Amino acid sequence: MAARIMNLPKHGLCHLMRTSALARHYAGSTGSASPPQFTTLSVDDKTGIATLTLNRPPANALNAAFMGEIARSIKELEKSKCRGLILTSSSERIFCAGLDLKECYQAEASHLQGIWVALQNLWHTLYSTPLITVALINGHTVAGGGMLALSSEYRIMLPNFKIGINETMVGLAVPMWLIDTYLNVIPNRRVAEWDLTASRIYKSEHALKAGLVDELAASKEQGLERAVAFISSYPKHSLVARAITKRQFREKDLKNFEDNRQHDLEIFLSNIQKPNVQSYLGEYLESLKKKA
Numbered sequence: 009m010a011a012r013i014m015n016l017p018k019h020g021l022c023h024l025m026r027t028s029a030l031a032r033h034y035a036g037s038t039g040s041a042s043p044p045q046f047t048t049l050s051v052d053d054k055t056g057i058a059t060l061t062l063n064r065p066p067a068n069a070l071n072a073a074f075m076g077e078i079a080r081s082i083k084e085l086e087k088s089k090c091r092g093l094i095l096t097s098s099s100e101r102i103f104c105a106g107l108d109l110k111e112c113y114q115a116e117a118s119h120l121q122g123i124w125v126a127l128q129n130l131w132h133t134l135y136s137t138p139l140i141t142v143a144l145i146n147g148h149t150v151a152g153g154g155m156l157a158l159s160s161e162y163r164i165m166l167p168n169f170k171i172g173i174n175e176t177m178v179g180l181a182v183p184m185w186l187i188d189t190y191l192n193v194i195p196n197r198r199v200a201e202w203d204l205t206a207s208r209i210y211k212s213e214h215a216l217k218a219g220l221v222d223e224l225a226a227s228k229e230q231g232l233e234r235a236v237a238f239i240s241s242y243p244k245h246s247l248v249a250r251a252i253t254k255r256q257f258r259e260k261d262l263k264n265f266e267d268n269r270q271h272d273l274e275i276f277l278s279n280i281q282k283p284n285v286q287s288y289l290g291e292y293l294e295s296l297k298k299k300a
């Protein structure tokens with residue numbers, strides 16, 4: 009049985025803690041950080057595999073608090089020496105709809121800055137984690153949701169959903185760190201450039217053919233089994249060497265990001281606050297509402 013956890017033991021594989029104990033433990037040990045609101049985290053102590061379930065209805069849209077929560081969970085799992093992490097969604101339709109556009113519309117510059125810094129930190133945490141990471145994409149995933157999937161090492165997707173990075177369509181430039189992340193999965197530069205400039209969205213079946221995802225699973229249960237099998241395929245004795253090797257592959261992208269962090273923030277703030285982008289965002293949000 010798995011239970012919700014937040015602060016984990018520092019040695020050995022992860023252990024289970026019941027929800028109430030967790031809430032007390034977390035509140036007492038992390039000072040100002042608030043208890044988890046938008047995620048549930050369970051750990052199987054036999055396999056050492058954690059499952060972090062995104063749970064911010066209706067679309068798992070990313071705001072600063074949600075992104076901070078995901079990043080903190082990953083850091084806690086690293087300290088607990090968990091072996092691997094499966095990211096999935098509690099929704100049956102949406103894995104993650106990207107940034108919370110409602111929070112990006114007519115917002116104060118300081119709020120926008122908080123969102124982007126949280127997104128940068130989340131990407132950095134997920135992309136650089138030594139944990140073995142699998143995205144179990146059990147719903148649509150676009151933009152910032154695509155980032156979560158692509159920053160993971162392995163992607164398992166359910167049929168008939170959409171995946172892609174549609175920033176340019178919303179009026180935002182794709183940041184360099186996300187281009188590097190995309191190239192890490194789709195190394196064909198021409199295809200990657202076309203996908204990202206054209207905001208190309210793939211259906212699951214096509215995403216598999218293109219190499220954007222690694223497997224399709226018929227159901228969430230089957231996807232979880234496949235995710236556990238992927239993580240368990242790495243023998244325990246190889247984990248340290250594996251993590252160093254992963255880090256070496258990703259080091260250049262991480263350094264480029266650190267060198268340009270501030271500039272990247274400035275580009276976002278300048279783009280998102282442009283009157284034409286804000287006006288388009290307003291229309292886009294209306295169109296999402298009308299669809300419902």
Ligand SMILES: CCCC/C=C/CC(=O)SCCNC(=O)CCNC(=O)[C@H](O)C(C)(C)COP(=O)(O)OP(=O)(O)OC[C@H]1O[C@@H](n2cnc3c(N)ncnc32)[C@H](O)[C@@H]1OP(=O)(O)O
Pocket residue numbers: 066067069101102104105106107108109110127148149150151152153155170174175178180182183186296297299300
């Ligand atoms: C790391 C990336 C680089 C950095 C840049 C990041 C920028 C972004 O992330 S911009 C975000 C761009 N996201 C989108 O364009 C996605 C928009 N949403 C959709 O296309 C669809 O919702 C969907 C394909 C994800 C799902 O379609 P479905 O038909 O199942 O659901 P809907 O009825 O459309 O949506 C349900 C519900 O959720 C609200 N919603 C959807 N997306 C967002 C969002 N990004 N922010 C806020 N709210 C969102 C939608 O309005 C519906 O709400 P109501 O039920 O209240 O009407």
